[in-house]
Every structure is written in C-alpha cells, then in structure tokens.
Amino acid sequence: ALIHAATLVTAGIFLIARTNRIWECSVYARTVLLWVGAVTSLMRRTMGLVQNDVKRVIAYSTCSQ
Known part of the structure; x- marks a missing residue:
C-alpha cells in the first residue's frame, strides 16, 4: 500500500507538471x-459523514481533501 500511495x-505531480500549459492558457479548463474538484470534495465529505464503518469514514475523509 505504501508503494502504491507513493x-x-x-504520478499526480508529474501529470500536473505536464499539463501546466493547458491550465495556463485556458480559463475554461x-x-x-x-468545479469538478469542488463537487468531488463535497460529495466525498458528505458520504463520509453518513458512514458507520471507521475505515470508510477515513477513506472518504482522505478523498475529500
């Protein structure tokens, strides 16, 4: 799990660096x-609040950040 997370x-940092030109040039992008990030964060936060299993609460909390 540690190797997977690392x-x-x-990969996320590399992807952001490679697509930097898209984000600089396009206000629409x-x-x-x-909006996609905000909606995803809000959905995961809400789903984490209604869970009973501690592992799922931690997983949704991590996704919401």
Missing part, C-alpha cells in the same frame, strides 16, 4: 477543473 503522489 507512486500515485508522484481551469473553471471546469475547479
């Missing part, structure tokens, strides 16, 4: 990304 963090 790989995902590195930034707006879409902002």
Whole structure:
C-alpha cells in the first residue's frame, strides 16, 4: 500500500507538471477543473459523514481533501 500511495503522489505531480500549459492558457479548463474538484470534495465529505464503518469514514475523509 505504501508503494502504491507513493507512486500515485508522484504520478499526480508529474501529470500536473505536464499539463501546466493547458491550465495556463485556458480559463475554461481551469473553471471546469475547479468545479469538478469542488463537487468531488463535497460529495466525498458528505458520504463520509453518513458512514458507520471507521475505515470508510477515513477513506472518504482522505478523498475529500
């Protein structure tokens, strides 16, 4: 799990760096990304509040950040 998590963090940073030109040039792309992130965070936070299993609460809490 640790190797998997470290790989995902590195891949995420690499992907952001590679797509930096898209985010700089397109206001529309930034707006879409902002809304998708905000809706995802809100949904995961809400789903975490209604869970009874501690593992799921932690998982949804992590996803919401």
